[in-house]
Amino acid sequence: MKEKIVVKSLSKIFGRNPQKAIEALREGKSKAQILKEHRQVVGVDNVSFTVYEKEIFVLMGLSGSGKSTLERLLNRLHEPTSGQIIIDGTDITKLGQKELREFRRSHFCGMVFQNFAILPHRTVLENVEFGLELQGVEKEKRRKEARKVIKQVGLEGNEESYPSELSGGMQQRVGLARGLAVDASILLMDEAFSALDPLIRRQMQDELLELQDKMKKTIVFVTHDLDEAFRLGDRIAIMKDGRIEQTGTAEEIISNPASDYVRAFVEDMNRAAVLTAGNIMEAPKERAFFGDGPRTIFRKIRRNNLTGIFVTDTKRELKGYIRVSELVEHINRHKDKESIPMEKGLFHEPGRVHKDMPLNEVINAYNENQYGPLAVVDDKDRLEGVIVRGAIISALAGEDDSGKEAPARLKEESKK
Amino acid sequence: MFPFRIPIKDWISAAVDYLVSELGPLFDGFSAFIFFLVNSFKDGMLFLHPLILIALIAFTTWRMAGWQIGLFSVLGLLITENIGLWVSFVETLSLVLTAEILVMIVGLPLGIYAARNDRFNSLIRPLLDFMQTMPAFVYLIPAVMFFGLGLVPGVVATFVFALPPLIRLTNLGIRQVPGELTEAADAFGATNMQKLFKVQIPVAKPTIMAGVNQSIMLGLSMVVIAAMIGAGGLGTNVLRGIQRLQVGEGFEAGLVVVIMAIILDRITAGLGKQKKAG
Numbered sequence A: 001m002k003e004k005i006v007v008k009s010l011s012k013i014f015g016r017n018p019q020k021a022i023e024a025l026r027e028g029k030s031k032a033q034i035l036k037e038h039r040q041v042v043g044v045d046n047v048s049f050t051v052y053e054k055e056i057f058v059l060m061g062l063s064g065s066g067k068s069t070l071e072r073l074l075n076r077l078h079e080p081t082s083g084q085i086i087i088d089g090t091d092i093t094k095l096g097q098k099e100l101r102e103f104r105r106s107h108f109c110g111m112v113f114q115n116f117a118i119l120p121h122r123t124v125l126e127n128v129e130f131g132l133e134l135q136g137v138e139k140e141k142r143r144k145e146a147r148k149v150i151k152q153v154g155l156e157g158n159e160e161s162y163p164s165e166l167s168g169g170m171q172q173r174v175g176l177a178r179g180l181a182v183d184a185s186i187l188l189m190d191e192a193f194s195a196l197d198p199l200i201r202r203q204m205q206d207e208l209l210e211l212q213d214k215m216k217k218t219i220v221f222v223t224h225d226l227d228e229a230f231r232l233g234d235r236i237a238i239m240k241d242g243r244i245e246q247t248g249t250a251e252e253i254i255s256n257p258a259s260d261y262v263r264a265f266v267e268d269m270n271r272a273a274v275l276t277a278g279n280i281m282e283a284p285k286e287r288a289f290f291g292d293g294p295r296t297i298f299r300k301i302r303r304n305n306l307t308g309i310f311v312t313d314t315k316r317e318l319k320g321y322i323r324v325s326e327l328v329e330h331i332n333r334h335k336d337k338e339s340i341p342m343e344k345g346l347f348h349e350p351g352r353v354h355k356d357m358p359l360n361e362v363i364n365a366y367n368e369n370q371y372g373p374l375a376v377v378d379d380k381d382r383l384e385g386v387i388v389r390g391a392i393i394s395a396l397a398g399e400d401d402s403g404k405e406a407p408a409r410l411k412e413e414s415k416k
Numbered sequence B: 001m002f003p004f005r006i007p008i009k010d011w012i013s014a015a016v017d018y019l020v021s022e023l024g025p026l027f028d029g030f031s032a033f034i035f036f037l038v039n040s041f042k043d044g045m046l047f048l049h050p051l052i053l054i055a056l057i058a059f060t061t062w063r064m065a066g067w068q069i070g071l072f073s074v075l076g077l078l079i080t081e082n083i084g085l086w087v088s089f090v091e092t093l094s095l096v097l098t099a100e101i102l103v104m105i106v107g108l109p110l111g112i113y114a115a116r117n118d119r120f121n122s123l124i125r126p127l128l129d130f131m132q133t134m135p136a137f138v139y140l141i142p143a144v145m146f147f148g149l150g151l152v153p154g155v156v157a158t159f160v161f162a163l164p165p166l167i168r169l170t171n172l173g174i175r176q177v178p179g180e181l182t183e184a185a186d187a188f189g190a191t192n193m194q195k196l197f198k199v200q201i202p203v204a205k206p207t208i209m210a211g212v213n214q215s216i217m218l219g220l221s222m223v224v225i226a227a228m229i230g231a232g233g234l235g236t237n238v239l240r241g242i243q244r245l246q247v248g249e250g251f252e253a254g255l256v257v258v259i260m261a262i263i264l265d266r267i268t269a270g271l272g273k274q275k276k277a278g
């Protein structure tokens, strides 16, 4: 993994006398003390971290913890008080105004804001081409580019609308498209989905992940919502009072909180929203093929001591579920025959969930399911694993035995 | 009470004499420029047949503010022509437009600068307060001192009186542009000029246009006062009505001023709202 953004001992003090405050920080005084004694606000306090190329890095923390300040330091919308920000090998704290402007144009896809910050007097199309326009790209070319991105974010047909005619979710798509239209590698998003209602918000998160699959930007995403952080972030930095308490993947942070603060934070969080079906499933012990006769299937069930079996075709595509009790009845009915035919009525529609489905939804699916265990499938409906009742209970209880049952997730991780 | 008198009037006279003698050519040039502007407007408008000009104005108000006000323009302006005040109307309109152009040339940059520079803003704010609380008549004094009697001091007095609201509202409008919008522009690497012309001014446009509207209305309110120093136009008709106790004539001229005020008000108000409706 290539280092994209390297931040070293970065601090930001708001106030007239930042050096005093920096000294006080070194003496170990707290943010509150410095505010009281020196009348300086500590925005960001000596943070260091690395963002790797093409990952979604989430800055997460409570209100006032310094997330927005830190994000704005990355493109120097705020001037750092001390420290270094090295992007693609360039220390941007050393750039002059003109070089900084050039650097922003070539490296940043602008910024996406909580309140969208799109221009009310411009149409969707004109808003999306804004970044390109600033770079002096000629009209024909930037229009073409803008139309392409508008399509990608699902705003086709709204090119000539004004922002006031769009819903919140659509306005934020414009904000996102405006960033993506620019040919640069880093996208900064500050509480980009926080103003949307939960359903739309969820949808936008999914769409962002989908887009990211294709566009492969380096994204630094600010949020105060742990659910969102865990859903989106390849890695997450948890902030408190201007400092970073812990950096790591969702799993690392949950299973190994670095401080009491992080632990308290994570405990509030519903585990059910972090783990997915893929995390808690087990590999199917046995499966029946579509062409198998009743006796063969029965033997497979018996051998593994199952109550039923999933049937797939040769491409592992899930075709149905057969219960042992019905199968036995069927065999008994045709006991005297040489070869017993299979019967349509034996195949039941199994409860199936996608391997990326969050645990809380898996629980619902489990409860609605009438026939035995849940089948876990991938995008092509191929059987990946099964979920039995015990797996859900132990996952909810927080017993961390998910290691052995997390083949899908681990495979994906190692691919990166 | 005092054995002496502070010679304020002597100081002022001396200062004005000094300025006029030193900067004479500058004042002359400025006068010529204003004359040129006012006369261009006036000649241009009088060159057209009144019906054509009425049609043009009515078309503009119709597009900007709807058919009711378009119809109003037609009727109001036909009445003006009918009662023989057409030339006065054109003269006053020329004067007000010229003053407003000067207001915009001076007021927009000052307002923009005040929005970007807190120190400058705190410097001119008391000055603007002062200008707005001064009785309008007072502006006649420096105008007359520097430019004598006639059209030019009339324009200058109108200009000074109408200037503050545009500076104020331009400043306010730009300061009210949401921080995220300018941050977004900055994040894309916008230059200061790009930020100003592509974000701040367009977003502040409704407020700025409200400033233009207010200053035109103030300018119109100076019409009669400016006529006292010989600026001509409808104000002269009103004054004559007062001086000769001809209530009817004074009222007619006043009515035409009101008609002009309504037309200009709706046009500029329309400019502020335009486009957003999309």
Ligand SMILES: Nc1ncnc2c1ncn2[C@@H]1O[C@H](COP(=O)(O)OP(=O)(O)OP(=O)(O)O)[C@@H](O)[C@H]1O
Residues within 6 Å of the ligand: A014, A015, A041, A042, A043, A061, A062, A063, A064, A065, A066, A067, A068, A069, A070, A224
């Ligand atoms: N321009 C500024 N001037 C002075 N203090 C500031 C400024 N911007 C931020 N701060 C202070 O810096 C600290 C961090 O603020 P910041 O906006 O980064 O927090 P945040 O984590 O983004 O919070 P939120 O979730 O509310 O957006 C706060 O104490 C805030 O008051």
Ligand SMILES: [Mg+2]
Residues within 6 Å of the ligand: A067, A068, A069, A190, A191
């Ligand atoms: Mg914030």
